[in-house]
Amino acid sequence: MFSRKLTDQIQICLSVPQFAEELFSLTDRNRSFLRVWLPWLDGCKASSDTRQFLELQLSRFAKGEALHVTIVYEGAIAGVAGFNSIDRTNRIGYIGYWLGEEFNGKGIMTTVVRDLIAIGRDFYSVQKIDIRCATANARSRAIPERLGFSHEGTLRRAERVYEQWYDHEVYALVLGERP
Ligand SMILES: CC(C)(COP(=O)(O)OP(=O)(O)OC[C@H]1O[C@@H](n2cnc3c(N)ncnc32)[C@H](O)[C@@H]1OP(=O)(O)O)[C@@H](O)C(=O)NCCC(=O)NCCS
Secondary structure (H helix, E strand, O other): OOOOEOOOOOEEEEEOOOHHHHHHHHHHHHHHHHOOOOOHHOOOOHHHHHHHHHHHHHHHHHHOOOOEEEEOOOEEEEEEEEEEEOOOOOOEEEEEEEEEEHHOOHHHHHHHHHHHHHHHHHHOOOEEEEEEEEEOOOOHHHHHHOOEEEEEEEEEEEEEEEOOOEEEEOOOOOOHHOO
């Protein structure tokens, strides 16, 4: 598939509906792990839901609105990442991501986000990259912090995840200001 090899172990592929079965299986195995931070788990009940989501992402990719990539680690699907939205008017890319629990702690997502920054700059000509994380989500916050993003502020009650409201920490990288 259309892919970029980032290291000997890590590859990112443009997400296509053919990944639905394996990606759903990863999601299903990690339901309780992901449910702490992500609001859509209860709506993803079968591989057909994942397939429908991937079809939507591919059509958004075609319109230049988003880029959804599937992360492959040592040949197995490990998670997803991408630009959830691309604001072409203001040239801002909004990054989101998740990994299966068994793929945490290996530096996979930091490597992937570093590459997404390059894609944003070189392919989409964005001038700013935005990452938003729930305040208590230390592992997620560590990624923009590790990559030199600035903390721009806190959005209060930014997201409802099942019965809880989360504040969001907003991180940004202004590409012209990169050292
Ligand atoms: C957020 C999430 C992607 C972070 O995963 P992660 O494995 O911590 O992130 P990385 O892949 O960048 O790995 C970093 C870890 O690998 C270690 N590591 C090993 N090699 C590394 C390398 N070459 N580069 C960077 N880190 C490396 C780091 O020390 C760090 O481990 P530590 O936290 O124990 O110190 C993951 O926890 C997740 O999917 N959570 C659930 C969904 C979620 O919260 N999504 C985000 C919503 S905003």
